[in-house]
Amino acid sequence: MIRFDQVVKRFGDVTVLRELDFHVKPGERVTLIGPSGSGKTTILRLLMTLERVTSGTIHVDGECLSHVRRGDRKVPADERHLRQVRKKIGMVFQQFNLFPNMNVLRNITEAPVRALGVPREQAEEKARELLDMVDLADKAQAHPSQLSGGQQQRVAIARALAMEPEVLLLDEVTSALDPELVSGVQNLLRDIAHQGNLTLLCVTHEMNFARDISHRVLMFDQGQIVEEGPPEQIFTEPEQQRTRDFLQAVLNA
Amino acid sequence: MIWDWDWTLEILPGLLTQGLLVTFQATLGGAVLAFVLGLFVALLRRSRRPYISRPVGAISEFIRSTPLLVQLFVLYYVMPDFGVRMTALTTGIIGLGVHYASYTSEVYRAGIEGVPKGQWEAAIALNLPRHWTWISVVLPQAVRRSLPALGNYLVAIFKESPQLSVITVVDVIGLARELGSERFRYLEPMTIAGLFFLLIAIPASILIRRMERRLDT
Numbered sequence: 001m002i003r004f005d006q007v008v009k010r011f012g013d014v015t016v017l018r019e020l021d022f023h024v025k026p027g028e029r030v031t032l033i034g035p036s037g038s039g040k041t042t043i044l045r046l047l048m049t050l051e052r053v054t055s056g057t058i059h060v061d062g063e064c065l066s067h068v069r070r071g072d073r074k075v076p077a078d079e080r081h082l083r084q085v086r087k088k089i090g091m092v093f094q095q096f097n098l099f100p101n102m103n104v105l106r107n108i109t110e111a112p113v114r115a116l117g118v119p120r121e122q123a124e125e126k127a128r129e130l131l132d133m134v135d136l137a138d139k140a141q142a143h144p145s146q147l148s149g150g151q152q153q154r155v156a157i158a159r160a161l162a163m164e165p166e167v168l169l170l171d172e173v174t175s176a177l178d179p180e181l182v183s184g185v186q187n188l189l190r191d192i193a194h195q196g197n198l199t200l201l202c203v204t205h206e207m208n209f210a211r212d213i214s215h216r217v218l219m220f221d222q223g224q225i226v227e228e229g230p231p232e233q234i235f236t237e238p239e240q241q242r243t244r245d246f247l248q249a250v251l252n253a
Numbered sequence: 254m255i256w257d258w259d260w261t262l263e264i265l266p267g268l269l270t271q272g273l274l275v276t277f278q279a280t281l282g283g284a285v286l287a288f289v290l291g292l293f294v295a296l297l298r299r300s301r302r303p304y305i306s307r308p309v310g311a312i313s314e315f316i317r318s319t320p321l322l323v324q325l326f327v328l329y330y331v332m333p334d335f336g337v338r339m340t341a342l343t344t345g346i347i348g349l350g351v352h353y354a355s356y357t358s359e360v361y362r363a364g365i366e367g368v369p370k371g372q373w374e375a376a377i378a379l380n381l382p383r384h385w386t387w388i389s390v391v392l393p394q395a396v397r398r399s400l401p402a403l404g405n406y407l408v409a410i411f412k413e414s415p416q417l418s419v420i421t422v423v424d425v426i427g428l429a430r431e432l433g434s435e436r437f438r439y440l441e442p443m444t445i446a447g448l449f450f451l452l453i454a455i456p457a458s459i460l461i462r463r464m465e466r467r468l469d470t
Contacts, residue, residue: 048378079383086380097375101393110389111379163379 001026001167001199002047007056009042009223016042018223019056026166029193029200031210031231034220035246040203044169047201048091049082060085060167090165094172096152098144098159104131105140108159116163123162130158134188150181154188161192168192170202174209182206189213205250211235219243254440261441264432268445272425276449279345279414279424284407286350291357292396295365296387298358317355321416324348329420345417353410360402364395401468404461408454425449 002024009017016039024030032040045051046058049065058065067074068081077085098107108127112118118126131137134154136147144152153173160168170189174182186209193200193213204210210217210231217234219227219242227240238244297309316324325348329341339347368391376386418427429442 048374050374050377083380083382086377089378091378093371093375093378095371097369097371099372099375099390101390101397110385111381114385114389115380115382159379 001061003059005057007058008054010054016223022225024199026199027197029214030216031202031204031214032218032220033210038220039223040220041171044171044203047089048169049086061088088166090160090163091169092156092160092173094175096156098152098156100144103141103143104155107155108162112162127162130161134158148181149177150184153185167199172203174206207250257441264442268425268428272428273449276414276424279417280411282346283349283410287353287357288403290350290354292361294354294358295361313355313358316352321352324352325420341420341422344420345422349410353406357403357406360399364399367398368394401461401465408457
């Protein structure tokens with residue numbers, strides 16, 4: 001579903017990803033862990049086309065993100081191509097990024113209506129189903145500023161799902177929440193993870209959450225994968241010293 | 254010199270109706286033009302095509318750096334030589350509007366830049382087409398942020414509107430001057446005209462400050 005080949009990402013002099021190779025199978029749920037600045041979020045941002053690779057290639061569902069074939073040559077992707085590949089991907093942000101000038105319902109329906117051309121009534125019906133799922137059916141007319149952080153993030157999840165992505169990217173989705181609101185969002189994501197065949201790529205510092213939802217955990221450090229494996233292995237008997245140190249640090253925090 | 258109440262009452266209705274009407278027409282016409290044109294200027298200056306953004310930027314800087322008075326003179330007395338003929342009031346409204354558009358465009362620019370990056374990123378993540386990102390996400394937030402500053406420019410345009418009297422527009426100040434010149438007595442008409450401005454500008458400023466505070470929260 002997702003394939004990174006020799007991906008390098010530099011910001012100025014800082015190399016964030018070093019010749020990174022990894023792949024994610026359809027329906028697989030992968031969690032990226034590691035210290036801040038290790039490049040985890042950059043991976044999600046590259047996939048969402050919010051950043052561009054310095055070199056290397058990323059494929060989503062067999063299609064190259066950054067380049068298109070024109071005859072025998074590969075040329076940088078244009079906006080049309082990007083829009084095409086983005087259709088398969090959705091993202092939930094650490095800071096929710098709901099549109100403050102729209103009510104909750106409109107936040108969810110705006111993209112299906114404007115980007116996919118879904119008729120408004122149909123989009124609203126779907127939005128109400130999603131709001132029901134995230135347990136916010138009564139907040140359809142509310143504005144984001146009237147909601148708690150946890151409620152806003154649940155709306156953001158509904159908004160991402162309304163586009164029916166095949167891949168969902170979760171970028172530290174509970175990091176900006178008050179501690180007592182974290183579990184609500186996590187439970188919701190757990191349900192979504194276990195009932196669907198959504199491919200999930202998740203960056204988190206919540207190790208219990210990572211353990212619950214993922215098939216595979218990737219430990220990152222300095223732009224490279226240090227260790228990977230099923231959560232039971234990574235969390236109970238990591239092979240690398242670097243992983244042990246990291247887990248010790250976050251679990252005792 | 255003693256205040257002449259009889260004359261005051263005599264000239265008051267004319268100043269209130271005819272004079273103030275022209276002032277309001279010039280102010281509202283100029284403001285609407287400035288607010289609309291300014292938005293387009295702000296958007297064009299952000300264009301990724303340098304052959305659009307550069308000239309628009311240069312013209313806007315030029316207009317902002319030259320006096321309104323000169324621009325009014327050119328519009329009213331020079332343009333007819335090139336076959337562009339308009340009434341004094343229309344010329345005045347265009348002059349005010351274009352001049353202040355160069356200021357309001359900066360207000361919008363700041364408003365647009367103030368929209369958090371996360372909003373753009375969310376729009377990209379949702380695959381929202383670029384023009385819809387502008388129309389339904391960025392501009393509503395940018396304009397809302399711009400409202401207090403635009404309100405201040407509305408008051409500024411109102412206060413600058415008497416400059417139109419140099420191109421024969423008879424606004425409240427122009428009328429006061431005419432009335433004064435009839436009797437060589439300016440105390441009453443000018444005082445009344447000045448009070449009008451005070452009585453309108455002060456409440457307007459208070460309203461804007463309230464709006465500012467409300468938008469802050």
